[in-house]
Amino acid sequence: MKKFLSFIIATILLTGCVSLQKREEQKELMRKAVSEALKKRQMYIDVRTMHPMRYASKTITSNYSLEVRGDTVRSYLPYIGVAHQAPMSSNPQVLNFVERILSYKESHPKANLTRIEMSVKTSEDNYEYIVELYDTGEAYIDVRPQNSDLISFDGELDPEQSFKDQ
Numbered sequence: 245m246k247k248f249l250s251f252i253i254a255t256i257l258l259t260g261c262v263s264l265q266k267r268e269e270q271k272e273l274m275r276k277a278v279s280e281a282l283k284k285r286q287m288y289i290d291v292r293t294m295h296p297m298r299y300a301s302k303t304i305t306s307n308y309s310l311e312v313r314g315d316t317v318r319s320y321l322p323y324i325g326v327a328h329q330a331p332m333s334s335n336p337q338v339l340n341f342v343e344r345i346l347s348y349k350e351s352h353p354k355a356n357l358t359r360i361e362m363s364v365k366t367s368e369d370n371y372e373y374i375v376e377l378y379d380t381g382e383a384y385i386d387v388r389p390q391n392s393d394l395i396s397f398d399g400e401l402d403p404e405q406s407f408k409d410q
Contacts, residue, residue, distance in 0.1 A: 274381045277403035282350065282358055282377070287312050288405035289375070289383045295396040296324040310375070310385055310399070317364055317373070318342045321385075325393030339387060339395075341366050356380075377401065 281287040291308040295301045304322060311318040321339040341364075349361045360375040370390040377383050381401040388394045 271380065274401075274403070275379045277407075278358075278377060278379055278381055278401055280407070281401060281403070284407075285312060285314055285348075286407065287377070288402045288408075289377075289385065289399045290402045290405070291321060291385070291397045291399040293398040294322055294324070295398075297393040297395060299324050304397075308397075309402075309405075310373070310383075310397075311405075312345075312360075312362075315345050315348075316342060317345050317362060319364075319371075319373075319387075321387065321395075321397060323392075323395060325389075325395055338368065338389075338392075339371075341368075 289310045291304055291310065293301055293303055302324075306322075308321050309318075310321060319339050319341055323338040343364045343366055345362050346365055347361070347363045351359045351361075353359055356379040358377045360373075360377065362373045362375070364371045364373065369392065372388040374386040374388070375383060376385075381403075383399045383401055385397040385399065386394065387396070
């Protein structure tokens with residue numbers, strides 16, 4: 245009976261070690277993917293939660309994302325907020341557009357964090373995107389429109405989509 249219990253305990257310990265090793269391998273793969281995405285300026289952030297300025301946070305169920313491809317940003321994000329100036333068109337798209345990035349700045353406030361500041365101009369508004377991308381792949385996005393309420397998002401870098409040929 246003692247041998248059987250020893251065998252069970254050893255099996256549980258080995259299984260735990262293997263699981264821990266797999267998690268560490270996954271973390272290392274994500275660190276490499278984040279580094280490569282930043283180097284190539286090619287990233288796809290899958291958005292999960294939105295945090296409007298005047299309303300409660302909401303979990304997002306559709307495939308919303310923020311994508312950077314070199315000097316272009318593809319913003320496909322939901323928006324809830326108040327416009328401070330009437331939009332130019334009768335059917336404003338707000339945060340759903342593909343535009344050239346006017347300015348792009350990267351900084352590293354912490355060892356495991358990259359902060360990206362981008363500005364974009366559309367026919368509707370001028371936007372400042374601030375993306376905080378961690379080595380774990382977690383991303384936090386602040387969108388600051390010039391003529392409406394700011395909004396924030398939580399998401400995660402998707403390595404498969406980031407390096408998919410467009």
